[in-house]
Amino acid sequence: MKMKNLFTRISSSGLIAAIVLMTSCQDEDKRLTVQDTQDISEEALTDSYYQDIDDMGSVAIGTPSDSEFSGGRKASTITINDDRFDCNGVVVxxxxxxxxxxxxxxxxxxxxxxxxGCADAKGNVRKGKLIFSYYKRRFQPGSSIVTTTENYYINGIKLEGVRTSTNITGSTEEAPKFQVSLTGGKATFADATVATRQSDITWSWIKGTTRALDQLVIDKVSTASGTTRGGRTYAVSLQEDLVYNRTCFFAVSGIKKYIIDGSKEIVINYTAGDCKTISVTVNGITRSLTVN
Incomplete structure:
Protein backbone atom coordinates (compact mmCIF):
# COMPACT_ATOMS: atom_id res chain seq x y z
CA MET A 1 0.00 0.00 0.00
CA LYS A 2 2.31 2.72 -1.24
CA MET A 3 0.96 6.27 -1.40
CA LYS A 4 3.78 7.19 -3.81
CA ASN A 5 3.63 10.97 -3.82
CA LEU A 6 -0.18 11.28 -3.63
CA PHE A 7 -0.06 13.55 -0.58
CA THR A 8 2.95 15.55 -1.73
CA ARG A 9 1.83 16.05 -5.31
CA ILE A 10 -1.73 17.18 -4.81
CA SER A 11 -1.61 19.09 -1.55
CA SER A 12 1.19 21.44 -2.57
CA SER A 13 0.53 21.95 -6.27
CA GLY A 14 -3.07 23.03 -5.76
CA LEU A 15 -2.13 25.85 -3.45
CA ILE A 16 0.76 26.99 -5.63
CA ALA A 17 -1.59 27.05 -8.63
CA ALA A 18 -3.95 29.27 -6.66
CA ILE A 19 -1.09 31.62 -5.84
CA VAL A 20 -0.21 31.98 -9.52
CA LEU A 21 -3.80 32.90 -10.26
CA MET A 22 -3.98 35.40 -7.42
CA THR A 23 -0.79 37.06 -8.61
CA SER A 24 -2.39 37.63 -12.01
CA CYS A 25 -5.11 39.69 -10.31
CA GLN A 26 -2.82 42.13 -8.55
CA ASP A 27 -3.33 45.00 -11.00
CA GLU A 28 -7.08 44.82 -10.43
CA ASP A 29 -7.06 44.17 -6.71
CA LYS A 30 -4.33 46.00 -4.82
CA ARG A 31 -5.50 44.49 -1.58
CA LEU A 32 -3.49 41.38 -2.43
CA THR A 33 0.14 42.49 -2.50
CA VAL A 34 3.24 40.98 -4.03
CA GLN A 35 4.48 40.34 -0.48
CA ASP A 36 1.27 38.44 0.34
CA THR A 37 1.64 36.13 -2.65
CA GLN A 38 5.33 35.60 -1.90
CA ASP A 39 4.61 34.69 1.72
CA ILE A 40 1.84 32.24 0.81
CA SER A 41 3.96 30.70 -1.95
CA GLU A 42 6.82 30.16 0.52
CA GLU A 43 4.43 28.53 2.98
CA ALA A 44 3.23 26.19 0.22
CA LEU A 45 6.79 25.38 -0.83
CA THR A 46 8.10 24.55 2.64
CA ASP A 47 4.94 22.59 3.44
CA SER A 48 5.37 20.50 0.28
CA TYR A 49 9.02 19.78 1.14
CA TYR A 50 8.08 18.51 4.60
CA GLN A 51 5.29 16.43 3.03
CA ASP A 52 7.87 15.00 0.64
CA ILE A 53 9.87 13.85 3.68
CA ASP A 54 6.72 12.17 5.06
CA ASP A 55 6.19 10.33 1.80
CA MET A 56 9.81 9.17 1.60
CA GLY A 57 9.51 7.89 5.16
CA SER A 58 6.39 5.93 4.24
CA VAL A 59 8.13 4.42 1.21
CA ALA A 60 11.26 3.61 3.22
CA ILE A 61 9.33 1.89 6.04
CA GLY A 62 7.39 -0.17 3.50
CA THR A 63 10.54 -1.52 1.84
CA PRO A 64 12.27 -3.95 4.28
CA SER A 65 11.40 -7.65 4.03
CA ASP A 66 10.13 -9.67 6.99
CA SER A 67 13.64 -10.94 7.67
CA GLU A 68 14.99 -7.39 7.63
CA PHE A 69 12.32 -6.39 10.16
CA SER A 70 13.38 -9.09 12.65
CA GLY A 71 16.47 -10.92 13.80
CA GLY A 72 17.71 -8.92 16.77
CA ARG A 73 20.23 -6.11 16.79
CA LYS A 74 21.91 -5.74 13.43
CA ALA A 75 22.27 -3.20 10.65
CA SER A 76 21.81 -3.82 6.95
CA THR A 77 21.51 -1.79 3.78
CA ILE A 78 18.47 -1.93 1.52
CA THR A 79 17.55 -0.69 -1.95
CA ILE A 80 14.41 1.43 -2.34
CA ASN A 81 12.60 1.36 -5.68
CA ASP A 82 11.88 5.09 -5.95
CA ASP A 83 13.62 7.65 -8.17
CA ARG A 84 14.23 9.96 -5.19
CA PHE A 85 16.65 7.38 -3.77
CA ASP A 86 18.09 6.25 -7.11
CA CYS A 87 21.57 7.81 -7.21
CA ASN A 88 25.07 6.40 -6.97
CA GLY A 89 26.30 6.90 -3.43
CA VAL A 90 22.89 7.01 -1.73
CA VAL A 91 22.98 4.59 1.21
CA VAL A 92 19.88 3.38 3.06
CA GLY A 117 23.43 15.84 -4.31
CA CYS A 118 20.95 13.31 -5.67
CA ALA A 119 18.60 14.55 -8.41
CA ASP A 120 15.25 12.81 -8.88
CA ALA A 121 13.25 12.48 -12.10
CA LYS A 122 11.70 15.93 -11.56
CA GLY A 123 15.06 17.64 -11.01
CA ASN A 124 14.78 18.04 -7.23
CA VAL A 125 18.23 17.73 -5.64
CA ARG A 126 18.66 16.30 -2.13
CA LYS A 127 21.73 16.24 0.13
CA GLY A 128 22.40 15.14 3.71
CA LYS A 129 20.56 12.63 5.87
CA LEU A 130 17.01 11.74 6.85
CA ILE A 131 16.52 9.55 9.92
CA PHE A 132 13.22 7.67 10.29
CA SER A 133 12.63 6.08 13.71
CA TYR A 134 9.70 3.71 13.28
CA TYR A 135 7.40 1.63 15.47
CA LYS A 136 5.17 -0.98 13.81
CA ARG A 137 4.41 -1.21 10.12
CA ARG A 138 3.16 1.96 8.43
CA PHE A 139 -0.55 1.08 8.32
CA GLN A 140 -0.82 -0.78 11.62
CA PRO A 141 -2.97 0.94 14.27
CA GLY A 142 -0.72 2.87 16.64
CA SER A 143 2.25 2.85 14.29
CA SER A 144 4.51 5.89 14.25
CA ILE A 145 7.42 7.44 12.38
CA VAL A 146 9.55 10.15 13.98
CA THR A 147 11.68 11.93 11.39
CA THR A 148 14.75 14.05 12.06
CA THR A 149 17.28 15.59 9.69
CA GLU A 150 21.05 15.91 9.59
CA ASN A 151 22.32 18.65 7.27
CA TYR A 152 19.43 17.82 4.93
CA TYR A 153 18.89 20.06 1.88
CA ILE A 154 16.42 20.00 -0.97
CA ASN A 155 17.01 22.37 -3.88
CA GLY A 156 19.43 24.38 -1.76
CA ILE A 157 17.00 24.84 1.16
CA LYS A 158 18.05 23.35 4.49
CA LEU A 159 15.20 21.76 6.45
CA GLU A 160 15.23 21.15 10.20
CA GLY A 161 12.73 20.07 12.83
CA VAL A 162 11.05 16.95 14.19
CA ARG A 163 8.23 15.43 12.15
CA THR A 164 6.02 12.86 13.92
CA SER A 165 3.42 10.79 12.06
CA THR A 166 1.06 8.53 14.01
CA ASN A 167 -1.61 6.12 12.79
CA ILE A 168 -4.48 7.26 15.00
CA THR A 169 -7.77 5.98 16.41
CA GLY A 170 -10.37 5.53 13.70
CA SER A 171 -7.82 4.43 11.12
CA THR A 172 -8.82 1.40 9.04
CA GLU A 173 -7.26 -0.64 6.25
CA GLU A 174 -9.64 1.02 3.77
CA ALA A 175 -9.12 4.54 5.15
CA PRO A 176 -5.78 4.94 6.97
CA LYS A 177 -5.78 8.04 9.17
CA PHE A 178 -2.73 9.90 10.43
CA GLN A 179 -1.89 12.77 12.74
CA VAL A 180 1.30 14.53 11.62
CA SER A 181 3.02 17.20 13.70
CA LEU A 182 6.03 19.38 13.00
CA THR A 183 7.93 21.01 15.86
CA GLY A 184 10.91 23.31 15.50
CA GLY A 185 10.47 23.52 11.74
CA LYS A 186 13.07 25.73 10.10
CA ALA A 187 13.84 26.35 6.42
CA THR A 188 17.09 28.16 5.65
CA PHE A 189 17.33 29.50 2.10
CA ALA A 190 20.44 30.03 -0.03
CA ASP A 191 20.58 33.74 0.88
CA ALA A 192 20.64 32.78 4.61
CA THR A 193 17.09 34.03 5.22
CA VAL A 194 15.00 31.78 7.47
CA ALA A 195 11.34 30.75 7.61
CA THR A 196 9.97 28.93 10.65
CA ARG A 197 7.03 26.55 10.81
CA GLN A 198 5.03 24.36 13.14
CA SER A 199 1.99 22.34 12.17
CA ASP A 200 -0.53 19.80 13.38
CA ILE A 201 -2.31 18.02 10.52
CA THR A 202 -4.81 15.16 10.52
CA TRP A 203 -5.47 13.43 7.22
CA SER A 204 -7.08 10.30 5.81
CA TRP A 205 -6.44 8.32 2.65
CA ILE A 206 -9.82 7.14 1.35
CA LYS A 207 -9.16 4.29 -1.07
CA GLY A 208 -11.55 3.94 -3.99
CA THR A 209 -12.42 0.87 -6.00
CA THR A 210 -9.62 1.95 -8.36
CA ARG A 211 -6.56 4.16 -7.78
CA ALA A 212 -8.18 6.88 -9.90
CA LEU A 213 -10.98 7.13 -7.32
CA ASP A 214 -8.69 7.53 -4.29
CA GLN A 215 -9.20 10.62 -2.15
CA LEU A 216 -7.05 12.34 0.43
CA VAL A 217 -8.91 14.33 3.08
CA ILE A 218 -7.23 16.88 5.35
CA ASP A 219 -9.35 17.36 8.45
CA LYS A 220 -10.51 20.89 9.26
CA VAL A 221 -8.91 20.65 12.72
CA SER A 222 -5.50 20.91 10.99
CA THR A 223 -3.42 24.05 11.57
CA ALA A 224 -0.03 25.53 10.73
CA SER A 225 1.80 28.70 11.71
CA GLY A 226 5.20 30.32 11.54
CA THR A 227 7.21 33.26 10.29
CA THR A 228 8.17 34.12 6.73
CA ARG A 229 11.63 34.98 5.41
CA GLY A 230 10.59 38.62 5.60
CA GLY A 231 9.71 38.36 9.29
CA ARG A 232 5.92 38.39 8.94
CA THR A 233 3.83 35.93 10.93
CA TYR A 234 1.25 33.64 9.36
CA ALA A 235 -1.40 31.24 10.60
CA VAL A 236 -3.20 28.67 8.46
CA SER A 237 -6.50 27.02 9.34
CA LEU A 238 -9.31 25.21 7.53
CA GLN A 239 -12.92 26.27 7.54
CA GLU A 240 -13.88 23.00 5.84
CA ASP A 241 -12.03 19.74 5.19
CA LEU A 242 -9.80 19.83 2.11
CA VAL A 243 -10.53 16.96 -0.29
CA TYR A 244 -8.09 15.95 -3.05
CA ASN A 245 -8.23 13.31 -5.76
CA ARG A 246 -5.79 11.97 -8.33
CA THR A 247 -7.39 13.65 -11.34
CA CYS A 248 -7.26 17.28 -10.18
CA PHE A 249 -4.12 19.26 -9.36
CA PHE A 250 -5.78 21.19 -6.53
CA ALA A 251 -8.46 20.47 -3.94
CA VAL A 252 -11.94 19.63 -5.23
CA SER A 253 -13.58 20.70 -1.99
CA GLY A 254 -12.76 22.71 1.12
CA ILE A 255 -11.81 26.17 2.37
CA LYS A 256 -8.35 27.27 3.54
CA LYS A 257 -7.68 30.50 5.44
CA TYR A 258 -4.49 32.50 6.01
CA ILE A 259 -4.00 35.24 8.58
CA ILE A 260 -0.94 37.36 7.73
CA ASP A 261 0.67 39.42 10.51
CA GLY A 262 -2.30 38.80 12.76
CA SER A 263 -4.82 40.81 10.75
CA LYS A 264 -4.89 40.34 6.98
CA GLU A 265 -7.23 37.49 6.02
CA ILE A 266 -6.89 35.57 2.75
CA VAL A 267 -9.33 32.72 2.07
CA ILE A 268 -9.05 30.18 -0.76
CA ASN A 269 -12.34 28.38 -1.48
CA TYR A 270 -12.28 25.14 -3.50
CA THR A 271 -15.94 24.19 -3.05
CA ALA A 272 -16.92 24.60 -6.73
CA GLY A 273 -15.67 21.03 -7.11
CA ASP A 274 -15.21 21.25 -10.89
CA CYS A 275 -11.39 21.14 -10.90
CA LYS A 276 -11.19 24.48 -12.67
CA THR A 277 -12.77 27.13 -10.43
CA ILE A 278 -11.71 28.58 -7.08
CA SER A 279 -12.59 31.78 -5.29
CA VAL A 280 -10.19 34.00 -3.38
CA THR A 281 -11.37 36.39 -0.67
CA VAL A 282 -9.09 39.12 0.67
CA ASN A 283 -10.43 41.00 3.69
CA GLY A 284 -14.02 40.42 2.58
CA ILE A 285 -13.63 41.04 -1.18
CA THR A 286 -14.11 37.88 -3.29
CA ARG A 287 -13.02 37.01 -6.82
CA SER A 288 -13.76 33.84 -8.77
CA LEU A 289 -10.79 32.45 -10.69
CA THR A 290 -10.79 29.85 -13.47
CA VAL A 291 -7.93 27.52 -14.37
CA ASN A 292 -7.63 27.10 -18.12
Missing part, protein backbone atom coordinates in the same frame (compact mmCIF):
# COMPACT_ATOMS: atom_id res chain seq x y z
CA UNK A 93 20.60 1.62 6.35
CA UNK A 94 18.17 -0.31 8.56
CA UNK A 95 19.09 -0.60 12.25
CA UNK A 96 16.81 -2.86 14.29
CA UNK A 97 15.83 -2.37 17.88
CA UNK A 98 16.56 -5.44 20.00
CA UNK A 99 12.82 -5.97 20.53
CA UNK A 100 11.92 -5.78 16.83
CA UNK A 101 9.81 -8.64 15.47
CA UNK A 102 8.11 -9.44 12.17
CA UNK A 103 4.72 -8.55 13.66
CA UNK A 104 5.87 -5.43 15.52
CA UNK A 105 8.98 -4.05 13.83
CA UNK A 106 10.91 -1.29 15.57
CA UNK A 107 14.09 0.49 14.64
CA UNK A 108 15.65 3.22 12.55
CA UNK A 109 16.16 3.77 8.83
CA UNK A 110 18.80 6.30 7.80
CA UNK A 111 18.89 7.64 4.26
CA UNK A 112 22.22 9.26 3.38
CA UNK A 113 22.02 11.26 0.14
CA UNK A 114 25.67 12.26 0.44
CA UNK A 115 27.15 15.72 -0.04
CA UNK A 116 27.20 15.94 -3.84
Missing amino acids: TVELDGASTVDIPKGKITVDFGTL
Whole structure:
Protein backbone atom coordinates (compact mmCIF):
# COMPACT_ATOMS: atom_id res chain seq x y z
CA MET A 1 0.00 0.00 0.00
CA LYS A 2 2.31 2.72 -1.24
CA MET A 3 0.96 6.27 -1.40
CA LYS A 4 3.78 7.19 -3.81
CA ASN A 5 3.63 10.97 -3.82
CA LEU A 6 -0.18 11.28 -3.63
CA PHE A 7 -0.06 13.55 -0.58
CA THR A 8 2.95 15.55 -1.73
CA ARG A 9 1.83 16.05 -5.31
CA ILE A 10 -1.73 17.18 -4.81
CA SER A 11 -1.61 19.09 -1.55
CA SER A 12 1.19 21.44 -2.57
CA SER A 13 0.53 21.95 -6.27
CA GLY A 14 -3.07 23.03 -5.76
CA LEU A 15 -2.13 25.85 -3.45
CA ILE A 16 0.76 26.99 -5.63
CA ALA A 17 -1.59 27.05 -8.63
CA ALA A 18 -3.95 29.27 -6.66
CA ILE A 19 -1.09 31.62 -5.84
CA VAL A 20 -0.21 31.98 -9.52
CA LEU A 21 -3.80 32.90 -10.26
CA MET A 22 -3.98 35.40 -7.42
CA THR A 23 -0.79 37.06 -8.61
CA SER A 24 -2.39 37.63 -12.01
CA CYS A 25 -5.11 39.69 -10.31
CA GLN A 26 -2.82 42.13 -8.55
CA ASP A 27 -3.33 45.00 -11.00
CA GLU A 28 -7.08 44.82 -10.43
CA ASP A 29 -7.06 44.17 -6.71
CA LYS A 30 -4.33 46.00 -4.82
CA ARG A 31 -5.50 44.49 -1.58
CA LEU A 32 -3.49 41.38 -2.43
CA THR A 33 0.14 42.49 -2.50
CA VAL A 34 3.24 40.98 -4.03
CA GLN A 35 4.48 40.34 -0.48
CA ASP A 36 1.27 38.44 0.34
CA THR A 37 1.64 36.13 -2.65
CA GLN A 38 5.33 35.60 -1.90
CA ASP A 39 4.61 34.69 1.72
CA ILE A 40 1.84 32.24 0.81
CA SER A 41 3.96 30.70 -1.95
CA GLU A 42 6.82 30.16 0.52
CA GLU A 43 4.43 28.53 2.98
CA ALA A 44 3.23 26.19 0.22
CA LEU A 45 6.79 25.38 -0.83
CA THR A 46 8.10 24.55 2.64
CA ASP A 47 4.94 22.59 3.44
CA SER A 48 5.37 20.50 0.28
CA TYR A 49 9.02 19.78 1.14
CA TYR A 50 8.08 18.51 4.60
CA GLN A 51 5.29 16.43 3.03
CA ASP A 52 7.87 15.00 0.64
CA ILE A 53 9.87 13.85 3.68
CA ASP A 54 6.72 12.17 5.06
CA ASP A 55 6.19 10.33 1.80
CA MET A 56 9.81 9.17 1.60
CA GLY A 57 9.51 7.89 5.16
CA SER A 58 6.39 5.93 4.24
CA VAL A 59 8.13 4.42 1.21
CA ALA A 60 11.26 3.61 3.22
CA ILE A 61 9.33 1.89 6.04
CA GLY A 62 7.39 -0.17 3.50
CA THR A 63 10.54 -1.52 1.84
CA PRO A 64 12.27 -3.95 4.28
CA SER A 65 11.40 -7.65 4.03
CA ASP A 66 10.13 -9.67 6.99
CA SER A 67 13.64 -10.94 7.67
CA GLU A 68 14.99 -7.39 7.63
CA PHE A 69 12.32 -6.39 10.16
CA SER A 70 13.38 -9.09 12.65
CA GLY A 71 16.47 -10.92 13.80
CA GLY A 72 17.71 -8.92 16.77
CA ARG A 73 20.23 -6.11 16.79
CA LYS A 74 21.91 -5.74 13.43
CA ALA A 75 22.27 -3.20 10.65
CA SER A 76 21.81 -3.82 6.95
CA THR A 77 21.51 -1.79 3.78
CA ILE A 78 18.47 -1.93 1.52
CA THR A 79 17.55 -0.69 -1.95
CA ILE A 80 14.41 1.43 -2.34
CA ASN A 81 12.60 1.36 -5.68
CA ASP A 82 11.88 5.09 -5.95
CA ASP A 83 13.62 7.65 -8.17
CA ARG A 84 14.23 9.96 -5.19
CA PHE A 85 16.65 7.38 -3.77
CA ASP A 86 18.09 6.25 -7.11
CA CYS A 87 21.57 7.81 -7.21
CA ASN A 88 25.07 6.40 -6.97
CA GLY A 89 26.30 6.90 -3.43
CA VAL A 90 22.89 7.01 -1.73
CA VAL A 91 22.98 4.59 1.21
CA VAL A 92 19.88 3.38 3.06
CA THR A 93 20.60 1.62 6.35
CA VAL A 94 18.17 -0.31 8.56
CA GLU A 95 19.09 -0.60 12.25
CA LEU A 96 16.81 -2.86 14.29
CA ASP A 97 15.83 -2.37 17.88
CA GLY A 98 16.56 -5.44 20.00
CA ALA A 99 12.82 -5.97 20.53
CA SER A 100 11.92 -5.78 16.83
CA THR A 101 9.81 -8.64 15.47
CA VAL A 102 8.11 -9.44 12.17
CA ASP A 103 4.72 -8.55 13.66
CA ILE A 104 5.87 -5.43 15.52
CA PRO A 105 8.98 -4.05 13.83
CA LYS A 106 10.91 -1.29 15.57
CA GLY A 107 14.09 0.49 14.64
CA LYS A 108 15.65 3.22 12.55
CA ILE A 109 16.16 3.77 8.83
CA THR A 110 18.80 6.30 7.80
CA VAL A 111 18.89 7.64 4.26
CA ASP A 112 22.22 9.26 3.38
CA PHE A 113 22.02 11.26 0.14
CA GLY A 114 25.67 12.26 0.44
CA THR A 115 27.15 15.72 -0.04
CA LEU A 116 27.20 15.94 -3.84
CA GLY A 117 23.43 15.84 -4.31
CA CYS A 118 20.95 13.31 -5.67
CA ALA A 119 18.60 14.55 -8.41
CA ASP A 120 15.25 12.81 -8.88
CA ALA A 121 13.25 12.48 -12.10
CA LYS A 122 11.70 15.93 -11.56
CA GLY A 123 15.06 17.64 -11.01
CA ASN A 124 14.78 18.04 -7.23
CA VAL A 125 18.23 17.73 -5.64
CA ARG A 126 18.66 16.30 -2.13
CA LYS A 127 21.73 16.24 0.13
CA GLY A 128 22.40 15.14 3.71
CA LYS A 129 20.56 12.63 5.87
CA LEU A 130 17.01 11.74 6.85
CA ILE A 131 16.52 9.55 9.92
CA PHE A 132 13.22 7.67 10.29
CA SER A 133 12.63 6.08 13.71
CA TYR A 134 9.70 3.71 13.28
CA TYR A 135 7.40 1.63 15.47
CA LYS A 136 5.17 -0.98 13.81
CA ARG A 137 4.41 -1.21 10.12
CA ARG A 138 3.16 1.96 8.43
CA PHE A 139 -0.55 1.08 8.32
CA GLN A 140 -0.82 -0.78 11.62
CA PRO A 141 -2.97 0.94 14.27
CA GLY A 142 -0.72 2.87 16.64
CA SER A 143 2.25 2.85 14.29
CA SER A 144 4.51 5.89 14.25
CA ILE A 145 7.42 7.44 12.38
CA VAL A 146 9.55 10.15 13.98
CA THR A 147 11.68 11.93 11.39
CA THR A 148 14.75 14.05 12.06
CA THR A 149 17.28 15.59 9.69
CA GLU A 150 21.05 15.91 9.59
CA ASN A 151 22.32 18.65 7.27
CA TYR A 152 19.43 17.82 4.93
CA TYR A 153 18.89 20.06 1.88
CA ILE A 154 16.42 20.00 -0.97
CA ASN A 155 17.01 22.37 -3.88
CA GLY A 156 19.43 24.38 -1.76
CA ILE A 157 17.00 24.84 1.16
CA LYS A 158 18.05 23.35 4.49
CA LEU A 159 15.20 21.76 6.45
CA GLU A 160 15.23 21.15 10.20
CA GLY A 161 12.73 20.07 12.83
CA VAL A 162 11.05 16.95 14.19
CA ARG A 163 8.23 15.43 12.15
CA THR A 164 6.02 12.86 13.92
CA SER A 165 3.42 10.79 12.06
CA THR A 166 1.06 8.53 14.01
CA ASN A 167 -1.61 6.12 12.79
CA ILE A 168 -4.48 7.26 15.00
CA THR A 169 -7.77 5.98 16.41
CA GLY A 170 -10.37 5.53 13.70
CA SER A 171 -7.82 4.43 11.12
CA THR A 172 -8.82 1.40 9.04
CA GLU A 173 -7.26 -0.64 6.25
CA GLU A 174 -9.64 1.02 3.77
CA ALA A 175 -9.12 4.54 5.15
CA PRO A 176 -5.78 4.94 6.97
CA LYS A 177 -5.78 8.04 9.17
CA PHE A 178 -2.73 9.90 10.43
CA GLN A 179 -1.89 12.77 12.74
CA VAL A 180 1.30 14.53 11.62
CA SER A 181 3.02 17.20 13.70
CA LEU A 182 6.03 19.38 13.00
CA THR A 183 7.93 21.01 15.86
CA GLY A 184 10.91 23.31 15.50
CA GLY A 185 10.47 23.52 11.74
CA LYS A 186 13.07 25.73 10.10
CA ALA A 187 13.84 26.35 6.42
CA THR A 188 17.09 28.16 5.65
CA PHE A 189 17.33 29.50 2.10
CA ALA A 190 20.44 30.03 -0.03
CA ASP A 191 20.58 33.74 0.88
CA ALA A 192 20.64 32.78 4.61
CA THR A 193 17.09 34.03 5.22
CA VAL A 194 15.00 31.78 7.47
CA ALA A 195 11.34 30.75 7.61
CA THR A 196 9.97 28.93 10.65
CA ARG A 197 7.03 26.55 10.81
CA GLN A 198 5.03 24.36 13.14
CA SER A 199 1.99 22.34 12.17
CA ASP A 200 -0.53 19.80 13.38
CA ILE A 201 -2.31 18.02 10.52
CA THR A 202 -4.81 15.16 10.52
CA TRP A 203 -5.47 13.43 7.22
CA SER A 204 -7.08 10.30 5.81
CA TRP A 205 -6.44 8.32 2.65
CA ILE A 206 -9.82 7.14 1.35
CA LYS A 207 -9.16 4.29 -1.07
CA GLY A 208 -11.55 3.94 -3.99
CA THR A 209 -12.42 0.87 -6.00
CA THR A 210 -9.62 1.95 -8.36
CA ARG A 211 -6.56 4.16 -7.78
CA ALA A 212 -8.18 6.88 -9.90
CA LEU A 213 -10.98 7.13 -7.32
CA ASP A 214 -8.69 7.53 -4.29
CA GLN A 215 -9.20 10.62 -2.15
CA LEU A 216 -7.05 12.34 0.43
CA VAL A 217 -8.91 14.33 3.08
CA ILE A 218 -7.23 16.88 5.35
CA ASP A 219 -9.35 17.36 8.45
CA LYS A 220 -10.51 20.89 9.26
CA VAL A 221 -8.91 20.65 12.72
CA SER A 222 -5.50 20.91 10.99
CA THR A 223 -3.42 24.05 11.57
CA ALA A 224 -0.03 25.53 10.73
CA SER A 225 1.80 28.70 11.71
CA GLY A 226 5.20 30.32 11.54
CA THR A 227 7.21 33.26 10.29
CA THR A 228 8.17 34.12 6.73
CA ARG A 229 11.63 34.98 5.41
CA GLY A 230 10.59 38.62 5.60
CA GLY A 231 9.71 38.36 9.29
CA ARG A 232 5.92 38.39 8.94
CA THR A 233 3.83 35.93 10.93
CA TYR A 234 1.25 33.64 9.36
CA ALA A 235 -1.40 31.24 10.60
CA VAL A 236 -3.20 28.67 8.46
CA SER A 237 -6.50 27.02 9.34
CA LEU A 238 -9.31 25.21 7.53
CA GLN A 239 -12.92 26.27 7.54
CA GLU A 240 -13.88 23.00 5.84
CA ASP A 241 -12.03 19.74 5.19
CA LEU A 242 -9.80 19.83 2.11
CA VAL A 243 -10.53 16.96 -0.29
CA TYR A 244 -8.09 15.95 -3.05
CA ASN A 245 -8.23 13.31 -5.76
CA ARG A 246 -5.79 11.97 -8.33
CA THR A 247 -7.39 13.65 -11.34
CA CYS A 248 -7.26 17.28 -10.18
CA PHE A 249 -4.12 19.26 -9.36
CA PHE A 250 -5.78 21.19 -6.53
CA ALA A 251 -8.46 20.47 -3.94
CA VAL A 252 -11.94 19.63 -5.23
CA SER A 253 -13.58 20.70 -1.99
CA GLY A 254 -12.76 22.71 1.12
CA ILE A 255 -11.81 26.17 2.37
CA LYS A 256 -8.35 27.27 3.54
CA LYS A 257 -7.68 30.50 5.44
CA TYR A 258 -4.49 32.50 6.01
CA ILE A 259 -4.00 35.24 8.58
CA ILE A 260 -0.94 37.36 7.73
CA ASP A 261 0.67 39.42 10.51
CA GLY A 262 -2.30 38.80 12.76
CA SER A 263 -4.82 40.81 10.75
CA LYS A 264 -4.89 40.34 6.98
CA GLU A 265 -7.23 37.49 6.02
CA ILE A 266 -6.89 35.57 2.75
CA VAL A 267 -9.33 32.72 2.07
CA ILE A 268 -9.05 30.18 -0.76
CA ASN A 269 -12.34 28.38 -1.48
CA TYR A 270 -12.28 25.14 -3.50
CA THR A 271 -15.94 24.19 -3.05
CA ALA A 272 -16.92 24.60 -6.73
CA GLY A 273 -15.67 21.03 -7.11
CA ASP A 274 -15.21 21.25 -10.89
CA CYS A 275 -11.39 21.14 -10.90
CA LYS A 276 -11.19 24.48 -12.67
CA THR A 277 -12.77 27.13 -10.43
CA ILE A 278 -11.71 28.58 -7.08
CA SER A 279 -12.59 31.78 -5.29
CA VAL A 280 -10.19 34.00 -3.38
CA THR A 281 -11.37 36.39 -0.67
CA VAL A 282 -9.09 39.12 0.67
CA ASN A 283 -10.43 41.00 3.69
CA GLY A 284 -14.02 40.42 2.58
CA ILE A 285 -13.63 41.04 -1.18
CA THR A 286 -14.11 37.88 -3.29
CA ARG A 287 -13.02 37.01 -6.82
CA SER A 288 -13.76 33.84 -8.77
CA LEU A 289 -10.79 32.45 -10.69
CA THR A 290 -10.79 29.85 -13.47
CA VAL A 291 -7.93 27.52 -14.37
CA ASN A 292 -7.63 27.10 -18.12
